[in-house]
Amino acid sequence: MLNLVLFGPPGAGKGTQSEKLIEKYQLIHLSTGDILRSEISNGTSLGLEAKKLMDQGVLVPDEVVIGMISNQLDSNKNARGFIFDGFPRTVAQAEALDRLLNTKASAISGMVALVVDSEELEKRLLLRGKDSGRPDDANPEIIKKRIVEYNSKTAPVANYYREQNKLTTINGVGTIDQIFDSICSVVDAY
Ligand code: ADP
Numbered sequence: 586m587l588n589l590v591l592f593g594p595p596g597a598g599k600g601t602q603s604e605k606l607i608e609k610y611q612l613i614h615l616s617t618g619d620i621l622r623s624e625i626s627n628g629t630s631l632g633l634e635a636k637k638l639m640d641q642g643v644l645v646p647d648e649v650v651i652g653m654i655s656n657q658l659d660s661n662k663n664a665r666g667f668i669f670d671g672f673p674r675t676v677a678q679a680e681a682l683d684r685l686l687n688t689k690a691s692a693i694s695g696m697v698a699l700v701v702d703s704e705e706l707e708k709r710l711l712l713r714g715k716d717s718g719r720p721d722d723a724n725p726e727i728i729k730k731r732i733v734e735y736n737s738k739t740a741p742v743a744n745y746y747r748e749q750n751k752l753t754t755i756n757g758v759g760t761i762d763q764i765f766d767s768i769c770s771v772v773d774a775y
Contacts, residue, residue, distance in 0.1 A: 587666030593699035595731045596706040603670045616670040642730030651681045674739045694775040696746040699757030
């Protein structure tokens with residue numbers, strides 16, 4: 586099984602690259618952000634709770650997203666593998682993911698981290714906010730808050746995989762196809 590963690594700050598291009606990767610490698614895309622937004626549009630109680638936090642640019646509780654991922658793994662038993670996008674976002678989530686995969690005799694193959702400077706990130710997010718309809722992309726203060734959350738809680742997740750020799754960093758600035766080719770050369774080596 587190929588289990589890839591696609592990592593990087595908000596706006597790094599994880600969603601864009603995930604779309605291309607799932608097509609090429611026939612993987613299931615698990616984006617916790619997308620799952621949360623679909624809970625919001627379905628008006629579930631989980632969605633209503635999550636929306637309050639997401640609109641402020643802060644993370645939703647670990648147990649909520651871990652439960653969502655666990656459900657997704659159970660309902661995709663015959664998958665060839667998964668791309669985890671926007672998850673794990675804390676070290677506690679990374680540890681829980683290892684435990685979940687372990688119960689399925691599986692493991693993370695590797696993490697690919699997209700590196701993009703903060704000026705470029707803010708530019709991309711504001712541009713996305715113009716037509717994505719995402720309230721958290723439209724407001725510069727919320728974007729800053731998400732980057733602060735990323736630096737304090739999420740960035741340490743890269744070390745978690747580095748310690749397991751599973752981390753590769755990739756330049757996330759360039760054309761979509763250039764970045765895709767760099768990711769593929771890492772994935773092909775797994
Ligand atoms: P981006 O990567 O552009 O910030 P996402 O769509 O991945 O956007 O996430 C949007 C919001 O959803 C986050 O700011 C956070 O509130 C929530 N969220 C998504 N994934 C997680 C997660 N794994 N843990 C906690 N909160 C999450």
